[in-house]
Amino acid sequence: MLSGLQNPRQAAAQLLNFGLILSTAFMMWKGLSVFADSPSPIVVVLSGSMEPAFQRGDLLFLWNRNILSETDVGEVVVYNVRDKEIPIVHRVVRKFGTGAHARLLTKGDNNAADDTELYARGQDYLERKDIIGSVFAYIPFVGYVTIMLSEHPWLKTVMLGIMGLLVVLQRE
Amino acid sequence: MASQERIAVHNLADLKNTSDDAIPNYLNSLKFKQDHRLIDTRLALGYSAFAVAAACFAWDYKLGFDATKYYTAAAVALYALLNGVLTFWISFVEKGVVYQGVAPDGTKISIATSTKKNVPIYNVKITVTPKNGSPPETIELARSFTEWFDVQGHFIARPFQSVFATAVPLIAKADPKRAQSSAPVPDFLNADADVLDAIAASQSTTTSTGAEATPAGKKSKRRKA
Numbered sequence: 001m002l003s004g005l006q007n008p009r010q011a012a013a014q015l016l017n018f019g020l021i022l023s024t025a026f027m028m029w030k031g032l033s034v035f036a037d038s039p040s041p042i043v044v045v046l047s048g049s050m051e052p053a054f055q056r057g058d059l060l061f062l063w064n065r066n067i068l069s070e071t072d073v074g075e076v077v078v079y080n081v082r083d084k085e086i087p088i089v090h091r092v093v094r095k096f097g098t099g100a101h102a103r104l105l106t107k108g109d110n111n112a113a114d115d116t117e118l119y120a121r122g123q124d125y126l127e128r129k130d131i132i133g134s135v136f137a138y139i140p141f142v143g144y145v146t147i148m149l150s151e152h153p154w155l156k157t158v159m160l161g162i163m164g165l166l167v168v169l170q171r172e
Numbered sequence: 173m174a175s176q177e178r179i180a181v182h183n184l185a186d187l188k189n190t191s192d193d194a195i196p197n198y199l200n201s202l203k204f205k206q207d208h209r210l211i212d213t214r215l216a217l218g219y220s221a222f223a224v225a226a227a228c229f230a231w232d233y234k235l236g237f238d239a240t241k242y243y244t245a246a247a248v249a250l251y252a253l254l255n256g257v258l259t260f261w262i263s264f265v266e267k268g269v270v271y272q273g274v275a276p277d278g279t280k281i282s283i284a285t286s287t288k289k290n291v292p293i294y295n296v297k298i299t300v301t302p303k304n305g306s307p308p309e310t311i312e313l314a315r316s317f318t319e320w321f322d323v324q325g326h327f328i329a330r331p332f333q334s335v336f337a338t339a340v341p342l343i344a345k346a347d348p349k350r351a352q353s354s355a356p357v358p359d360f361l362n363a364d365a366d367v368l369d370a371i372a373a374s375q376s377t378t379t380s381t382g383a384e385a386t387p388a389g390k391k392s393k394r395r396k397a
Binding site: 016030037 | 193208211212214215218219221222225226228229232236237238241244245247248251252255
């Protein structure tokens with residue numbers, strides 16, 4: 001393995017192999033984004049507000065194109081609120097008007113009240129452009145590991161430690 | 173140099189890579205001129221694909237998704253195309269070629285190697301294209317790695333070089349000493365560790381992976397082993 005580093009072409013080829021793994025993963029993600037027309041075509045459910053439809057840790061696949069019909073009441077959508085980092089997964093419960101400027105109101109199935117509290121200051125409804133996709137498929141629970149890692153940061157340290165130990169033990 | 177380094181003898185990739193690395197060392201030491209065009213093309217394709225992905229990452233990070241999605245779509249298509257060409261290049265043009273070069277007399281030589289999963293046999297395909305335009309000649313070899321690796325995983329250059337010098341007249345002409353020494357290869361599998369250490373030590377001090385002549389005294393020592 002190390003002997004390859006003496007030859008600049010082989011070193012470049014080994015570095016390339018590593019780089020191509022990273023860039024291929026990134027470009028597949030971007031390809032999916034472009035295909036679904038959504039900046040984030042796969043999201044993990046972080047809260048229990050959509051139970052029993054979705055649990056924490058479910059992995060959702062989003063579709064953000066209105067080819068056959070507009071986004072309508074009853075669809076579960078993921079939306080971004082101005083100045084807030086984390087996208088929210090809730091159901092559309094009211095719709096006033098049609099087209100890009102239709103006013104949409106959302107609510108979590110498991111919440112007592114609708115989402116007007118969650119919207120930005122002065123915002124009473126969503127428009128189509130706030131939505132980054134409608135849920136069209138999901139895999140239960142597989143996203144839970146990301147919740148574990150973000151809620152218990154020490155797990156990241158443990159994981160890195162285990163990986164480092166393996167690298168040392170395997171001498172690769 | 174590969175001969176000083178030990179590899180895990182049960183790791184087929186290590187066996188093949190070490191042997192692959194030894195071919196250019198050997199032939200270049202015989203004044204063959206190596207041609208790097210195949211790997212240079214591969215590197216150019218791969219790094220341009222990587223540059224496309226890096227640029228896409230940069231504009232996506234700075235400007236956001238919606239402002240750049242048509243460029244991103246184009247970048248994804250271009251990346252897929254470049255990667256497709258790269259895959260085609262590796263599997264249909266390179267086809268395992270580890271060495272291309274020109275002998276001092278102008279004859280072209282191309283060496284492709286391969287292994288089958290879990291079979292410790294080194295398959296070598298050597299194509300020699302004479303300068304005068306006569307059709308290329310192909311020589312195929314299938315030799316066990318045990319012929320040039322000892323039990324401890326040291327690469328032994330001499331028997332490895334003999335395999336090539338004996339099988340390929342072009343190499344024999346450039347390195348007659350190795351071609352003549354086509355005596356039976358010592359049985360490394362049944363030799364004990366001390367003897368092998370002695371062999372490895374004498375090898376690494378005198379020959380490394382080049383093709384210098386070894387004094388006759390040392391040759392007889394090896395036969396006893």
